[in-house]
Amino acid sequence: TGFHVVLPAAGIGSRMRADRPKQYLQVAGRSILEHTLDCFLGHPGLRGLVVCLAPDDPFWLRLACAGDPRILRAQGGRERAGSVRNGLQCLLEHGACLDDWVLVHDAARPNLARSDLDHLLDALANDPVGGLLAVPVRDTLKRIGADGRVSETIDRTPIWQAYTPQMFRLGMLRDSLGAALAAGVAITDEASALEWAGLSARLIEGRADNLKVTRPEDLDWLRRLWGATS
Ligand code: C5P
Numbered sequence: 001t002g003f004h005v006v007l008p009a010a011g012i013g014s015r016m017r018a019d020r021p022k023q024y025l026q027v028a029g030r031s032i033l034e035h036t037l038d039c040f041l042g043h044p045g046l047r048g049l050v051v052c053l054a055p056d057d058p059f060w061l062r063l064a065c066a067g068d069p070r071i072l073r074a075q076g077g078r079e080r081a082g083s084v085r086n087g088l089q090c091l092l093e094h095g096a097c098l099d100d101w102v103l104v105h106d107a108a109r110p111n112l113a114r115s116d117l118d119h120l121l122d123a124l125a126n127d128p129v130g131g132l133l134a135v136p137v138r139d140t141l142k143r144i145g146a147d148g149r150v151s152e153t154i155d156r157t158p159i160w161q162a163y164t165p166q167m168f169r170l171g172m173l174r175d176s177l178g179a180a181l182a183a184g185v186a187i188t189d190e191a192s193a194l195e196w197a198g199l200s201a202r203l204i205e206g207r208a209d210n211l212k213v214t215r216p217e218d219l220d221w222l223r224r225l226w227g228a229t230s
Contacts, residue, residue: 001121002047004096004170005040005112006087008031009107010076011056015214016061022213023107028228029130032213034065036112040103047100047132050090051107052076052083069220081177081187087138087173098171101130105165106191108213112165113220116206123204131202132191133210134160158205163210172199 003128011090023033033051050072053060060066060073074090076083084104093101097205103120105112116133124131137159166189173190176197180187187193191201209225212219223229 003101005049008083010083039112052087100169103165133163133206134168134203180194
């Protein structure tokens with residue numbers, strides 16, 4: 001299956017408490033964002049790829065891959081959904097079609113396995129809507145009350161964590177994101193925009209280690225996983 005990729009990379013990553021956005025932190029000699037790009041740049045199905053960057057981003061141009069002619073750049077938005085919408089527009093301006101598949105993947109998720117990517121592409125190739133990689137919740141879930149104590153244990157069997165890539169038809173995703181943004185609804189992933197438009201995404205079970213780097217300890221976890229010393 002041929003596909004396009006949007007990498008939203010315009011977030012500030014405040015939970016990381018670092019001197020730069022998490023996608024620019026170094027692991028194993030390169031930035032997280034460069035590791036993420038590698039998951040896609042070597043794939044024979046890749047038709048186009050766009051990175052969405054904050055307007056005042058001083059870090060991108062320092063990366064070795066900044067001059068790679070295969071990588072398009074779009075301006076990030078205030079919200080992730082705005083960044084993705086700008087990325088989709090950029091792909092359309094560079095020859096993508098409304099019926100093409102597009103995969104949206106967090107810049108801060110550098111451990112996507114090729115087998116997961118291929119599994120997603122295969123599983124959804126004939127799907128009318130599209131879907132996303134996801135992982136069933138493994139821990140017991142609690143709701144807390146205003147007093148900070150457990151008020152309830154939640155049945156976890158139907159609860160999944162939404163990962164990325166999230167794969168949809170470009171036109172369908174653009175229209176759903178546009179409608180959700182115009183209505184001012186909070187959209188934290190692409191599938192929520194589709195849901196808001198009345199369309200339901202398929203969940204494809206992926207590997208639990210396709211984690212989004214979020215907290216400082218995630219960097220050490222990645223280094224151990226990759227056998228890296230820096
Ligand atoms: O903050 P969070 O971890 O949910 O961000 C997920 C991804 O969305 C990150 O790769 C981040 O850079 C991106 N993002 C963006 N534009 C924003 C906010 C987040 O591209 N305005």
